[in-house]
Amino acid sequence: MQDEVPTDLTALMSLDPLDLTKQDLDRIIQYQRKQRLAREGGAKTKRATSDAPAVDIKALLGRITSKKPATDNLFPSEPNKDRPGIKPKAPPKGFIRRL
């Protein structure tokens, strides 16, 4: 195991995993342990999202305003049309009791 722990996991994780050496894997594990110690010590750790905004508000607004209710009727338990041979029947009176 190497003493030097990487400060950025991205480079290691972006390598082809099939090419990772024993030392590479040990460095990844050491990095995670160091991160955990830092967290337990109250330090702020780097998040995966870095600078990217968590939510694209404009795209969300676009989605909401573009929603138009469908006009076709859908019975919620309409059978799957791809499944052959089944036809909905009238509900039986009560459940089938075997006991």
Add this chain to the structure above:
Amino acid sequence: MDNIVPLPTPSCFLHDSYIQYAWDSTSLGYLKTCPRLYYYHMICGYIAKDESIHLRFGSEYHSAIQDFEIHRASGLQFEDALRETVRLLLIRIKDWDPDITTKAGTYKNPRTLVQLVVDYFDNYRQDSAKTIILENGRPAVELSFRFALDFGPTGHPETQYMLCGHLDRVVTINDNVFVIDHKSTTTTLGDYWFNQFNPSNQMTLYTFAGKVVMDMEVKGIVIEGAQIGLEQFTTRFARGFTYRSDDLIDEWLNDLEYHLNAAEAFAEAGHWPMNDMSCDKYGGCRFRDVCSKNPSVREHYLKSDFIQLEEKDRWNPLSVR
């Protein structure tokens, strides 16, 4: 050997019908929670857009634990087993690229998965729970089970219902046998969280299955909770015990017959009624927004907010891990 193609997983439904004959805790849980939820998931194959992230994260977490146990059982020391586990994990998730702009993706992604796996094994490095080694030398992890019940659909007496599933790990703790089940959550691992597992459809089924599969006196289930912090990725682990007597299991099996009779009746009717007392459970049903709309426009909301999986990709209790 390269030409061998795995056989497709058989359907869990009887031919040309929606009568499900092979049940696991997930599908049975949907049915018990709300027949309409069952219908959307099991019959229609709808999943929430971010559900695939949760499923993949959980699946890889389970696989890593299985790999580690296999390496340990083969004689590898802790650090060597962990290294090989991480190697296999990275190979499996090489092409996994969840959308990290989604809420699920911010805390469930390749980096956090590796972090969780390393934290988990470090946390349980000195563990009183010892994995049972099976007669074939393999550790009792990810044990798939399937067994037939002594009853079947009323309209199909030639068929027997089946119970299926996977036991995460079977261990001894102070000479008592328990099934360990791994759960990841963002909820605090306190009494409130652990109390949800007694009574619990899954935990009673798994205790019963453990007795059948292991042919041992299984005391109950150890719920191994992994709490994931959202703000910055943190992990915390805790275990809770839940016990099932034979009488409780018998009662559960007796009730099961009523539930499966009801499922058969829903399938025969082609109608799965809504249980509007379940909509706010567990932080709110994912289909709540759909069910609150007029029936005539529900399909629109399903199509826009959910993914409808192809039949082969839908949840199937008969799928082999």
